Amino acid sequence: MLIAASVALIFFYVPTDADQGFSQRIFYIHVPVALTAYACFGWGAWKALRHLWKREPGADLESYVAIHQGVIFGALTLLTGSLWAKISWGHWWLWSESQLVLFLVLFLFYGAYFMLRYSVEPGPARANMCAVYALFGVVLIPISFLAIRLANQLIHPVVFTLQGPQMAGSMFLTFCVSLAAMLTLAATLFHVELAGKRIDSRLRELRELLT
Amino acid sequence: MILAVTTAEKYVAGAYGIVFFVLLVYVLIIALKLGRLERELDELTGRVRERREAEREQREEVSVG
Numbered sequence: 590m591l592i593a594a595s596v597a598l599i600f601f602y603v604p605t606d607a608d609q610g611f612s613q614r615i616f617y618i619h620v621p622v623a624l625t626a627y628a629c630f631g632w633g634a635w636k637a638l639r640h641l642w643k644r645e646p647g648a649d650l651e652s653y654v655a656i657h658q659g660v661i662f663g664a665l666t667l668l669t670g671s672l673w674a675k676i677s678w679g680h681w682w683l684w685s686e687s688q689l690v691l692f693l694v695l696f697l698f699y700g701a702y703f704m705l706r707y708s709v710e711p712g713p714a715r716a717n718m719c720a721v722y723a724l725f726g727v728v729l730i731p732i733s734f735l736a737i738r739l740a741n742q743l744i745h746p747v748v749f750t751l752q753g754p755q756m757a758g759s760m761f762l763t764f765c766v767s768l769a770a771m772l773t774l775a776a777t778l779f780h781v782e783l784a785g786k787r788i789d790s791r792l793r794e795l796r797e798l799l800t
Numbered sequence: 801m802i803l804a805v806t807t808a809e810k811y812v813a814g815a816y817g818i819v820f821f822v823l824l825v826y827v828l829i830i831a832l833k834l835g836r837l838e839r840e841l842d843e844l845t846g847r848v849r850e851r852r853e854a855e856r857e858q859r860e861e862v863s864v865g
Contacts, residue, residue: 596816612808615815622819665822669815676811774823781830788837795844799851 591770598763606760615673617763620748621771623666623692627730629659629775630699634727637720647787649716652723654783656702658775663696691733698726 599617606613633655640648670689671681683689702722709715748754754761805813 610808611806612811614812618816618819661822661826665819668818668822672811672815672818676808778823778826778830781834785830785833785837788841789833792837792840792844796840799844799847 591766591773595763595767595770598766603759603763604757609677612673612676615669615676616748617767619666619669619673620764621768622662622669624768625771625775626659626662626666626696627734628772629655629662629779630695630730631727632779633659634723637723640716640720641724649720650786650790651783652720653706654779654786656699656723657782658779660696660699660703662775663692663699666692667696688733691729695726695729695733698729702726 595617599614603614603617605611633652636645636648636652636655639645640652670692674683674689675681702719705722706715706719709718748756754764756764
């Protein structure tokens with residue numbers, strides 16, 4: 590419902606941007622996808638903290654699933670951002686842009702999480718190592734988010750400032766619906782994937798008990 | 801009639817297309833995995849049922865007293 594509403598708002602309601610034209614519509618998918626990736630990494634780190642701090646059962650698996658989704662949304666952020674960069678700046682990628690490079694670093698950092706996870710035997714040691722790694726990565730999120738605001742030379746646009754969103758009300762409404770749709774989709778997929786992983790591990794236990 | 805598509809429209813369609821395609825593939829992978837789990841569950845249920853039947857047969861064979 591939310592996805593359908595956001596697509597309808599993006600293509601039939603929101604006015605075309607005076608500066609960037611039709612290509613500005615990429616904003617309504619690129620930014621929500623990026624924020625969803627941050628949310629997934631943040632959730633993964635929170636669950637990692639719960640694992641280390643409270644020894645919450647299942648927190649390690651939840652952290653893993655959240656980071657897995659974060660990497661998917663992160664890859665989508667890079668792809669949609671690259672398309673937007675090409676049409677707006679004439680380049681697929683700019684190494685001089687700290688926001689872009691920091692997001693790539695964040696993405697690669699969490700990409701390496703899987704190498705760590707699958708190079709260690711399953712057990713408490715692996716869960717602890719992965720939790721510490723996930724917590725280290727979360728430090729990069731505020732740096733990546735603030736880099737654009739702290740950088741002197743800006744090409745990447747700044748829309749959300751301390752003075753509020755720098756866009757028309759209709760654009761902000763469309764953005765909010767899009768963000769809500771993306772977060773809801775991520776939350777739904779998180780629960781479905783998590784349920785699948787839990788059933789998988791229980792079936793494995795059951796198989797071992799039967800043999 | 802040829803539909804004139806601007807470069808900006810192509811890029812916007814590309815961006816939205818990529819997102820929906822990747823998410824569709826992701827959902828498809830989850831669906832396939834759930835299908836595999838269902839088959840495994842069926843297999844394990846069958847095994848438990850067979851074992852229970854075998855136990856019942858053994859119990860019937862043993863004469864008490």
